[in-house]
Amino acid sequence: xxxxxxxxxxxxxxxxxxxxxxxxxxxxxxxxxxxxxxxxxxxxxxxxxxxxxxxxxxxxxxxxxxxxxxxxxxxxxxxxxxxxxxxxxxxxxxxxxxxxxxxxxxxxxxxxxxxxxxxxxxxxxxxxxxxxxxxxxxxxxxxxxxxxxxxxxxxxxxxxxxxxxxxxxxxxxxxxxxxxxxxxxxxxxxxxxxxxxxxxxxxxxxxxxxxxxxxxxxxxxxxxxxxxxxxxxxxxxxxxxxxxxxxxxxxxxxx
Numbered sequence: 001x002x003x004x005x006x007x008x009x010x011x012x013x014x015x016x017x018x019x020x021x022x023x024x025x026x027x028x029x030x031x032x033x034x035x036x037x038x039x040x041x042x043x044x045x046x047x048x049x050x051x052x053x054x055x056x057x058x059x060x061x062x063x064x065x066x067x068x069x070x071x072x073x074x075x076x077x078x079x080x081x082x083x084x085x086x087x088x089x090x091x092x093x094x095x096x097x098x099x100x101x102x103x104x105x106x107x108x109x110x111x112x113x114x115x116x117x118x119x120x121x122x123x124x125x126x127x128x129x130x131x132x133x134x135x136x137x138x139x140x141x142x143x144x145x146x147x148x149x150x151x152x153x154x155x156x157x158x159x160x161x162x163x164x165x166x167x168x169x170x171x172x173x174x175x176x177x178x179x180x181x182x183x184x185x186x187x188x189x190x191x192x193x194x195x196x197x198x199x200x201x202x203x204x205x206x207x208x209x210x211x212x213x214x215x216x217x218x219x220x221x222x223x224x225x226x227x228x229x230x231x232x233x234x235x236x237x238x239x240x241x242x243x244x245x246x247x248x249x250x251x252x253x254x255x
Contacts, residue, residue, distance in 0.1 A: 001172065001182040004221045009254055012218055013209035025051030025208030026088040029073070029201070030081060030106075031095035031123075032058030038240075039096030039123065041070060042194045043201030046244045047092070048072040050205035050251075055084045058096075078106075085110065090118040092204035095197040097124030104128040111135060118207055122200040126150075131160065137176065137212050138162045141200050154180075163216050165203070167196060171220040175213045183217060185224035187231045194240025199223045202247060226250045 015024040027047050031040030040058055044066070048054045056066050056073035063075045076084050085091055093110065097103045107125040111133040119138040121129060126146055134140070140162055142150060147166055150156060157164045157174035164174045171183040203219035210218075226246040230238040 004217045026053045028055045028088040028091045030093040032062040033098045036096035039197040042197040043095045046201040047205040089208035092120040094122035094125030120204040136161045143167045183220040189236035190227045
């Protein structure tokens with residue numbers, strides 16, 4: 001498998017100097033739950049540094065948190081979420097969502113209703129979705145146990161015409177056309193809770209203005225580079241917030 005390198009970043013979209021508001025991507029993040037508050041906020045944190053606009057839809061307490069404390073996303077009530085799915089370039093669903101009937105019903109109803117939207121499916125939504133509903137070119141971000149629940153076969157991406165980023169010591173990206181890339185790097189600090197949510201937010205933001213397979217492999221590459229830069233400074237003693245804050249520095253240096 002061919003490793004991803006800085007050469008792959010050369011075709012990545014860069015906001016033009018004369019661009020205007022909204023031209024550089026709009027993302028909707030659907031996530032969070034009464035149990036998990038921070039996960040969808042980490043995804044929102046990194047995405048808000050890349051695209052022009054992030055719409056955020058969660059349970060009421062998380063929505064209030066964004067309104068009162070975070071302020072880098074525009075809160076969307078769940079009852080209005082379909083309107084914003086139509087408006088935005090891509091939709092990330094799943095960070096912080098629990099494995100229950102509510103997640104299952106919401107995820108599958110939206111995937112079924114909006115099959116032509118660019119979807120990034122992560123965490124709780126990934127675990128509760130109906131596999132036949134996976135939209136074409138959707139980006140799935142499972143770790144190994146989640147992938148086993150799906151199918152655990154390398155041809156899964158080609159069969160379902162989607163992109164799979166299998167997360168591990170080395171990330172492996174499988175494309176709908178049979179392409180496979182490996183992303184090396186990373187360290188023990190990236191086992192911390194929330195680092196996968198940062199990755200999902202990063203890939204989702206990049207997919208707003210880039211080919212989805214490119215967004216996937218480059219997002220994984222940048223995420224690992226950010227973790228490795230932090231490791232040089234503090235060893236494995238960093239968290240998901242540190243990782244989200246490091247990503248813009250890495251993107252600037254690599255661009």
